[in-house]
Amino acid sequence: MPTPISPEAYVRWFRDSSPYIHAHRGKTFVVSFGGEAVADSGFPNTIHDFAMLNSLGVRLVLVHGIRPQVDARLKSRGVEAHYHQGLRITDNTALECVKEAAGTVRVEIEALLSQGLANSPMAGARIRVASGNFVTAKPVGVRDGVDFQHTGEVRRIDVDGIRGELDRGDIVLLSAIGYSPTGEVFNLSAEQVATSAAIALKADKLLLLTEQDCLSGFDGQLIRQLTTGEAEVLLKNDNSLADSEVAPHLKAAVEACCHGVRRAHLLDRHIDGAVLLELFTRDGVGTLVSKTAFETMRPATVQDVSGVLDLIAPLEQNGVLVPRSRERLETDIEDFIVIERDGLIIGCAALHVFKEERMGELACLALHNDYRGEKRGERLLEHLEAKARVLHIERLFVLTTQTAHWFRERGFEPARTTDLPEARRASYNSHRASKVLIKPLKPSLA
Ligand SMILES: CC(C)(COP(=O)(O)OP(=O)(O)OC[C@H]1O[C@@H](n2cnc3c(N)ncnc32)[C@H](O)[C@@H]1OP(=O)(O)O)[C@@H](O)C(=O)NCCC(=O)NCCS
Missing domain, CATH: 3.40.630.30 (Gcn5-related N-acetyltransferase (GNAT))
Structure with a gap:
């Protein structure tokens, strides 16, 4: 049972949050999360937090991954998943699974964002979700003699299209999928889509929900703040960090900040309300990356x-x-x-x-x-x-x-x-x- 909050503490908390509410209104945040987060029983809470950000005037672009959902589909077909250098090799069967998984996950997220039952946290929310062909992709091609087939890279983000939706107050939902001018579909990495979208949109923040905390292998402590320069040094010298699951997220954060995104935050998605704690409390719960060396x-x-x-x-x-x-x-x-x-x-x-x-x-x-x-x-x-x-x-x-x-x-x-x-x-x-x-x-x- 959660401890009941006293009226005084509640009022204080609400008042303390107000500077952050003002600060975030009208700002563009890109949030990325993996398919693992979607499959978690706590995911509806995360979605409610996104809905709240939207109602507070934050311009929100959500980017979801689908890796476990694709793996599960491949497994049920008795097909092994193939990776090279951490990147999926998307053959025809895998592409079918990617399309199915992306479609299903997108619909699930849209359904959660459409909730509005009177006794739910989403009561009266009336959120519109926009998704579509906002990401143009190109094939990764052949690397080290390995043909990645339908695995792609981001080529272009439809900035005007996304801004138009955000201007209308909609939440934009991007899947890790892109389309080519030749009409092909490509499987992309969610981090890359999120990073590219954040850079193209000149987002104020990129929030990366991760499976792990960003811990320093040197002392095992949560790293609270990093400049891009410090992050690069750590990725080079701290083996346990460089080998951890958080490394690609940290690289994405560095990339975004080096290309004009003001701040990137790495947040352990297992913390209930991680996004709210990071955005509306003084100390936050994650790792903040910024390019402040200048x-x-x-x-x-x-x-x-x-x-x-x-x-x-x-x-x-x-x-x-x-x-x-x-x-x-x-x-x-x-x-x-x-x-x-x-x-x-x-x-x-x-x-x-x-x-x-x-x-x-x-x-x-x-x-x-x-x-x-x-x-x-x-x-x-x-x-x-x-x-x-x-x-x-x-x-x-x-x-x-x-x-x-x-x-x-x-x-x-x-x-x-x-x-x-x-x-x-x-x-x-x-x-x-x-x-x-x-x-x-x-x-x-x-
Ligand atoms: C006061 C000072 C430190 C603020 O620094 P800053 O980085 O510009 O501060 P912020 O960006 O947070 O705030 C800017 C806001 O403060 C306002 N502001 C600046 N000086 C002000 C003053 N003397 N009285 C009231 N408001 C003032 C600006 O108009 C601006 O308001 P706006 O955003 O609504 O237009 C800076 O103006 C300064 O160096 N002033 C001269 C030195 C001084 O007065 N120091 C205090 C000695 S006790």
């Missing part, structure tokens, strides 16, 4: 002092920030985080801790003029909030002359100087008359 957020070091001084000098001159000497910055540099882009410090922020009062001061938040308005300020704030939680800080405060509204829109409330820690009160500059704002922090979920 721009990184990291703790500052003494080598960054000049870069930070260059960044904040104009803001000090026009009175937005309090002037800081090089010496003071060198002393405080460990409190800073910076955003470095292609060798340039384009953002910074500091967290000064007042341990006794369990308070933290968010200070010197600044973004280079050319890089404002793209949520970097928010990311710096979120990062320091997370750090503050780890340090058991209960309230974050900020002193500001011109940016009070930016902070108020992010959960800070007006406060008085008497609310500040004693040491900070003593150094408060009454000529500057900065406004004091305080944000209570929720404890870390971790």
